[in-house]
Amino acid sequence: MAQNWTSYFQEKLPEVLEELRTYVEMETPTQNKEAVDKLGEFIAGRFRSLGCRVDIIPQQIYGNQLRIEFGEGEEQVLVLGHFDTVKEVGTLAREPWKVVDGRAYGPGTYDMKAGIVFCYYALKAIVEHNIPLPKKLVFFWNTDEEIGSVSSERWIREEARRSTCALVIEPAAGDGSLKTSRSGGGEFLLKVTGRAAHAGNDHALGVNAIEEIAHHVLSIQSFTDYAAGSTLSVGTIRGGSVSNVVPDYAEAEIDVRIRKSQEAARITALMHGLAPILPGARLVVEGGISKPPMERTSGTERLFSLAQEQARLEGLTLTERAVGGTSDGNFAADEGTPTLDGLGPVGDGAHASHEHIVIDAVPGRIAVLLRLLSSL
Numbered sequence: 001m002a003q004n005w006t007s008y009f010q011e012k013l014p015e016v017l018e019e020l021r022t023y024v025e026m027e028t029p030t031q032n033k034e035a036v037d038k039l040g041e042f043i044a045g046r047f048r049s050l051g052c053r054v055d056i057i058p059q060q061i062y063g064n065q066l067r068i069e070f071g072e073g074e075e076q077v078l079v080l081g082h083f084d085t086v087k088e089v090g091t092l093a094r095e096p097w098k099v100v101d102g103r104a105y106g107p108g109t110y111d112m113k114a115g116i117v118f119c120y121y122a123l124k125a126i127v128e129h130n131i132p133l134p135k136k137l138v139f140f141w142n143t144d145e146e147i148g149s150v151s152s153e154r155w156i157r158e159e160a161r162r163s164t165c166a167l168v169i170e171p172a173a174g175d176g177s178l179k180t181s182r183s184g185g186g187e188f189l190l191k192v193t194g195r196a197a198h199a200g201n202d203h204a205l206g207v208n209a210i211e212e213i214a215h216h217v218l219s220i221q222s223f224t225d226y227a228a229g230s231t232l233s234v235g236t237i238r239g240g241s242v243s244n245v246v247p248d249y250a251e252a253e254i255d256v257r258i259r260k261s262q263e264a265a266r267i268t269a270l271m272h273g274l275a276p277i278l279p280g281a282r283l284v285v286e287g288g289i290s291k292p293p294m295e296r297t298s299g300t301e302r303l304f305s306l307a308q309e310q311a312r313l314e315g316l317t318l319t320e321r322a323v324g325g326t327s328d329g330n331f332a333a334d335e336g337t338p339t340l341d342g343l344g345p346v347g348d349g350a351h352a353s354h355e356h357i358v359i360d361a362v363p364g365r366i367a368v369l370l371r372l373l374s375s376l
Contacts, residue, residue, distance in 0.1 A: 003129075005367035006314045009121065013363060016121055017104060020357075021097050023083070023113040024106040028063070030084040030146045036063030039083055043141060044068075046120055050127050052139075062151050063143030067159075070123060071136040077376050078138050078163035078337070080156065080328045081115045081170070081344075082145035083108075086351050095353055103347070103356040110355045114362075115169030115344030116141060122370040131374050135164065142328065148290060149328055156331045160339075165303055165376060166332035168341035169369075171350065176361065177321040178307060179342035180300050182330055183229070183257040184264065184293035188271050190216060191284040192239075196248035206246025207280040210239045213250040215277045220254055223270050229259025230267060256289055257324055261334075264289045291326045292334040299338025307340060310371035316364050343369055 009016065026039040040063055044054045047068045057065040063084060069076075087095075087107035097106040119139060126133065140159050142152035149156065160166055173179055192213045197206030217234050224231045232254055239250025254271075258264055271285050304320055311318040321342075333339040345365060349355035 004314065005125070005370055006316070006363045008125065009363035009366045012121065013359070016117060016362060016366070017099070017359070019120065020104065020109065020114055020117045021106070023117060024097050024108050025092060027087065027089045027092060027107065028084050029086070029088045030062060030144055032089060033059070033061065033063050035089055036084055036143050040064055040066055040141075040143065043083065043116065047123070047139070050120075050123055052123075057155065059143065059151050065143060065152050065155060066139070066141040067155070068139040068141070069136060071133045073136045076136040076138045076163050077373065078140065078159050078166040078332065079119060080140055080166055080168045080332065081112055081119070082142045082328070083113060083116060084143045084146050085111070086146050095355070099359070102359050104359055105354070105356040107355060109357050110171045110345055110347040111350035112170050112344050114357050115171065118344060118362075118366045118369055119169060122366050122373060125370055126374060133374055135376060137373060138163065145328055149331070153331055156328050157335050160332035160335040160337040163332075163337055165299070166329060166337050166339040167343055167372065168327055168329040168332070168339065169344045170327045170329070170341055171344045172342045172346050173321045173323055174348060175319070175321070176346045177319040177342065178304060178340060179323050179329075180304050180320040180340065181259070181296040181322040182294035182326055182341065183259055183324045184261070184289060184291045184330055185255065185257040185326055186289040186291060187287045188254040188256065189286040190220070190252045190254065190274070191286065192250045193282045194246070194248045194278070195280055197246040199244045199246055203246065207248070207278055209247045209250040209281065212276065212278050212281040213237065213239065213252055216274055217252065219274065220271070223267055225263070228263055230263045231257045232267065258289065258293050259295070259322070261292055261295065264292070291330045294327075294330045294333040294339055294341065296322070297333075297338065300340060303338050303340040306375065307368060307372055310375060311368045313371065314364060314367045316368065318368070343372075
């Protein structure tokens with residue numbers, strides 16, 4: 001492909017932005033199935049117009065999942081993304097679509113409706129220019145990623161097992177880097193039951209649940225191992241009712257991040273090994289590590305090298321980073337599928353009021369994506 005695709009998509013930029021605006025102005029909070037399905041139907045229609053085979057996978061609670069297939073052959077490349085957001089319906093009134101100082105703002109621009117738009121325009125160019133594909137493409141757009149992909153994880157894993165590699169169209173890291181590893185993680189909930197008593201008259205009869213939980217906060221924090229890339233953070237503590245009653249209940253939420261799969265077993269064992277310190281206190285540990293880490297493997301390295309090579313053909317430079325957040329790429333990687341993440345937009349403000357993408361970076365990102373899809 002001798003053509004400079006960055007220049008090609010530069011000419012298409014007004015059209016790309018208008019497409020993104022349409023997506024953004026259809027608000028899609030995860031919990032609003034009707035709203036999410038409205039955009040899902042629109043996306044399905046857009047990809048059908050390119051000759052794709054679209055399967056809508058019905059869901060009872062969350063939005064219907066979309067499996068979109070293009071091309072032929074036994075082997076497939078999986079492309080992952082989501083179109084649900086954390087922003088409730090009505091956010092647009094406070095955070096409207098706008099283009100200011102080379103940035104496009106609006107809920108879902110960065111995380112991650114732009115990524116789906118990039119795929120649409122990359123595939124549209126492939127179709128219109130009759131670019132051959134070495135493998136079949138399967139786009140899986142899910143609707144519950146923002147709450148952990150509770151209904152779509154099994155579909156993602158099944159597709160990953162059938163795929164030679166997975167590309168994740170989540171946004172790039174803050175400096176535009178691709179993401180070659182991600183932390184895994186989850187949350188534990190530590191519940192402590194003590195015994196209530198009058199703090200003045202019967203202090204000695206009480207078992208202070210807050211005192212008990214305080215002992216464990218320091219222990220839990222000490223499970224952190226920076227060398228292994230594992231962190232535990234006691235993020236919230238709740239307990240007690242009024243100051244003159246010895247509290248009989250307290251609980252703590254603990255955020256866990258891991259870089260290595262084997263750390264999940266170590267941390268889980270330590271959390272479930274917590275034992276009461278005060279006589280009469282009782283502990284219950286709930287939750288766990290729900291997302292495995294996306295580790296940088298030799299397969300990931302080969303994918304990143306290919307992406308760098310394709311970027312150089314466009315006069316662009318790609319870098320890589322490890323990040324602490326999770327994505328559906330974690331599930332794909334856990335199935336042993338080489339996975340490359342962060343192929344979506346450059347920008348900032350995921351889940352925040354200043355969410356935006358950098359417009360100048362859009363043509364190059366679509367160009368690299370097109371080259372990857374047609375070279376894998």
